[in-house]
Amino acid sequence: MHMATYSKGLEGVIAAETKLSFIDGEKGVLEYIGIPIGELASKSTFEETVLFLWDGHLPKAPALREFTTQVRDRYELPPALEAMLTSLPKTAEPMHAVRTLVSALGMFDPKPDAIDHASLRDKALTILAVVPTILAYFHRYRKGMALVRPDKNFGLAENFLYMLNGVRPTPTMARAMDVCLILHADHGFNNSTFSARSIASTESDIYSAITGAIGSLRGPLHGGANEGVMKMLNQIPTVADAEKFIVDKLTKKDKIPGFGHRVYKSYDPRAAHLKSLAEQLARDTGNISLFEKSTAIEGVMNREKAAKGIYPNVDFYSATTYHCIGLPLDMFTPTFVIARAGGWSAHVMEQLANNRLFRPDVDYTGPHAVAYTAIEGR
Amino acid sequence: MHMATYSKGLEGVIAAETKLSFIDGEKGVLEYIGIPIGELASKSTFEETVLFLWDGHLPKAPALREFTTQVRDRYELPPALEAMLTSLPKTAEPMHAVRTLVSALGMFDPKPDAIDHASLRDKALTILAVVPTILAYFHRYRKGMALVRPDKNFGLAENFLYMLNGVRPTPTMARAMDVCLILHADHGFNNSTFSARSIASTESDIYSAITGAIGSLRGPLHGGANEGVMKMLNQIPTVADAEKFIVDKLTKKDKIPGFGHRVYKSYDPRAAHLKSLAEQLARDTGNISLFEKSTAIEGVMNREKAAKGIYPNVDFYSATTYHCIGLPLDMFTPTFVIARAGGWSAHVMEQLANNRLFRPDVDYTGPHAVAYTAIEGR
Numbered sequence: 195m196h197m198a199t200y201s202k203g204l205e206g207v208i209a210a211e212t213k214l215s216f217i218d219g220e221k222g223v224l225e226y227i228g229i230p231i232g233e234l235a236s237k238s239t240f241e242e243t244v245l246f247l248w249d250g251h252l253p254k255a256p257a258l259r260e261f262t263t264q265v266r267d268r269y270e271l272p273p274a275l276e277a278m279l280t281s282l283p284k285t286a287e288p289m290h291a292v293r294t295l296v297s298a299l300g301m302f303d304p305k306p307d308a309i310d311h312a313s314l315r316d317k318a319l320t321i322l323a324v325v326p327t328i329l330a331y332f333h334r335y336r337k338g339m340a341l342v343r344p345d346k347n348f349g350l351a352e353n354f355l356y357m358l359n360g361v362r363p364t365p366t367m368a369r370a371m372d373v374c375l376i377l378h379a380d381h382g383f384n385n386s387t388f389s390a391r392s393i394a395s396t397e398s399d400i401y402s403a404i405t406g407a408i409g410s411l412r413g414p415l416h417g418g419a420n421e422g423v424m425k426m427l428n429q430i431p432t433v434a435d436a437e438k439f440i441v442d443k444l445t446k447k448d449k450i451p452g453f454g455h456r457v458y459k460s461y462d463p464r465a466a467h468l469k470s471l472a473e474q475l476a477r478d479t480g481n482i483s484l485f486e487k488s489t490a491i492e493g494v495m496n497r498e499k500a501a502k503g504i505y506p507n508v509d510f511y512s513a514t515t516y517h518c519i520g521l522p523l524d525m526f527t528p529t530f531v532i533a534r535a536g537g538w539s540a541h542v543m544e545q546l547a548n549n550r551l552f553r554p555d556v557d558y559t560g561p562h563a564v565a566y567t568a569i570e571g572r
Numbered sequence: 573m574h575m576a577t578y579s580k581g582l583e584g585v586i587a588a589e590t591k592l593s594f595i596d597g598e599k600g601v602l603e604y605i606g607i608p609i610g611e612l613a614s615k616s617t618f619e620e621t622v623l624f625l626w627d628g629h630l631p632k633a634p635a636l637r638e639f640t641t642q643v644r645d646r647y648e649l650p651p652a653l654e655a656m657l658t659s660l661p662k663t664a665e666p667m668h669a670v671r672t673l674v675s676a677l678g679m680f681d682p683k684p685d686a687i688d689h690a691s692l693r694d695k696a697l698t699i700l701a702v703v704p705t706i707l708a709y710f711h712r713y714r715k716g717m718a719l720v721r722p723d724k725n726f727g728l729a730e731n732f733l734y735m736l737n738g739v740r741p742t743p744t745m746a747r748a749m750d751v752c753l754i755l756h757a758d759h760g761f762n763n764s765t766f767s768a769r770s771i772a773s774t775e776s777d778i779y780s781a782i783t784g785a786i787g788s789l790r791g792p793l794h795g796g797a798n799e800g801v802m803k804m805l806n807q808i809p810t811v812a813d814a815e816k817f818i819v820d821k822l823t824k825k826d827k828i829p830g831f832g833h834r835v836y837k838s839y840d841p842r843a844a845h846l847k848s849l850a851e852q853l854a855r856d857t858g859n860i861s862l863f864e865k866s867t868a869i870e871g872v873m874n875r876e877k878a879a880k881g882i883y884p885n886v887d888f889y890s891a892t893t894y895h896c897i898g899l900p901l902d903m904f905t906p907t908f909v910i911a912r913a914g915g916w917s918a919h920v921m922e923q924l925a926n927n928r929l930f931r932p933d934v935d936y937t938g939p940h941a942v943a944y945t946a947i948e949g950r
């Protein structure tokens with residue numbers, strides 16, 4: 195099939211088949227292998243959701259037990275990787291650090307290049323287990339704080355907050371972190387997932403694919419957007435200032451961080467779930483003004499922009515949620531990496547189960563048959 | 573534009589516009605900004621070709637002088653990056669090492685995320701200058717040999733061979749390396765270039781884009797293929813054994829490394845140029861039997877497969893060339909990184925000059941509206 199025209203950014207172009215996640219942007223539906231995201235967010239755990247994505251069915255109790263045990267057994271980093279981590283420049287942005295260290299992880303694997311399903315699943319499990327440790331360790335290292343070793347008694351979300359903050363999180367916080375990870379685990383052919391599948395399609399290793407995906411996720415047009423929401427909330431002194439702040443921005447035709455999505459033209463189902471989570475956390479942690487500023491912004495945007503299909507996206511209420519959980523601003527996007535590592539790995543496995551190298555065409559718009567002019571004649 | 577059907581691997585789907593390189597697979601044409609590849613390979617240098625790709629026109633003498641001076645001034649690694657390099661596992665495959673160290677390079681840049689054209693070009697220049705040093709240093713480090721510092725009196729190709737082997741290459745070898753880099757600098761939307769543009773389209777940094785591209789290039793369906801050719805040549809004892817070896821493989825329906833290309837249905841113009849280069853080098857370095865094995869294989873393949881449009885690709889004669897230059901087998905693909913760093917960077921700049929986020933659709937083939945079953949009920 196050759197097309198004379200093309201769709202910029204491949205918008206509307208089908209790039210592959212998937213059985214992993216389904217999005218209906220008009221109706222505001224997101225399903226993982228058929229199960230609505232709200233069901234999983236309220237009833238599942240992150241570990242179970244990831245296992246569901248990798249194996250294609252909800253696990254029975256023994257399989258889930260085996261999986262969570264394996265994940266907990268792999269929380270710790272190889273000592274040489276920890277040594278590398280604690281020699282990185284302390285000024286580095288965490289996303290640059292985690293991209294580099296996941297890439298480096300491939301060098302500590304005796305068979306990094308194996309791409310049969312069992313090997314991929316095993317390597318994905320290691321990546322899933324160590325990414326929270328990499329992030330928590332790097333954060334404490336750069337701040338000059340002693341590293342807090344992982345605790346195998348805790349699930350992935352709780353253990354991450356424990357290693358990061360040095361204190362065991364409250365059950366509400368641990369559960370909120372877990373729900374955030376479920377909500378962010380997979381989302382169709384977002385750019386990082388697509389880039390991971392594209393890299394994997396050369397039959398390269400899973401470390402290469404996930405490293406590339408981390409590089410993609412940090413872009414401001416992708417996962418980097420949630421930090422913009424928090425920065426905006428910090429710029430608005432009180433709830434009473436929200437209306438004027440937003441109207442001024444709209445008048446100047448500035449974009450409002452956390453609103454609008456290339457796919458959703460109605461309410462993002464993840465945002466709906468995060469909104470109630472953010473409210474509860476904000477009350478529990480004395481941050482209710484942050485939540486109220488957010489709802490005030492949503493009110494203005496609803497009045498001005500809902501007719502155009504512009505609603506809060508997943509980034510909008512995750513900002514308040516992450517802040518209340520105690521995540522520093524530049525750990526928002528890295529935390530997204532923890533969740534999406536589950537989805538990316540599922541997509542790499544799906545791609546390689548029925549692979550075809552991604553190699554699109556280009557529309558060449560330059561000159562032809564130009565002579566090489568010697569340097570004296572230019 | 574929404575399509576009900578899709579083309580697997582995006583084959584035949586136009587993904588973007590470019591003015592950088594043009595391929596006519598039927599006629600066996602490759603041009604960089606209109607200039608036939610054979611012209612550049614016989615008359616240009618790698619540095620000039622890269623500058624041509626980045627700036628869109630052949631440089632005048634002062635601009636080329638400034639560029640080559642800047643590249644030479646940046647051959648050395650930041651000391652902390654060198655320290656990281658000399659603490660990597662010595663067993664690591666060079667491609668995993670260079671992917672990790674290019675990613676790490678972003679942490680030594682005080683403004684890694686700047687994506688205005690001038691910043692991108694400046695960062696691309698640093699990446700171009702340090703990749704050969706990373707590769708040569710890592711190779712000598714893993715072999716327990718003293719590092720050989722770069723020499724600013726040498727151009728990029730000559731300096732790479734000097735740092736790698738510890739002796740100044742002959743003019744023929746240095747020129748052969750330079751020509752190989754020119755031939756491999758760019759090639760339309762091959763997977764690594766496409767992956768680099770996809771990552772860059774999130775407005776992420778150039779280190780992320782190039783790191784992802786390196787991860788793609790190492791795949792056996794992409795840049796990893798040239799190592800397969802050398803392994804095959806090593807399996808054939810003498811020229812007289814080539815015919816039987818290939819016929820046996822064809823009978824078993826095995827693929828022959830170095831033959832066939834998704835795009836070219838006639839003679840790859842790069843292969844034509846490499847063939848004469850390989851012959852000259854093989855004679856000069858006492859490896860003529862390697863070249864003769866190659867032409868014997870080509871003879872059999874021509875008789876059996878040319879009617880099906882299967883010809884030698886760029887990997888086929890680059891194997892003999894690289895071997896004669898003194899590159900170890902697992903440095904073949906890394907050497908490809910040196911060349912393609914020029915093309916990838918040009919594509920990242922082109923993408924961001926007129927950006928649109930890559931976010932294709934998927935064809936979801938899984939179930940819908942599935943209930944979450946509690947674990948006891950599974």
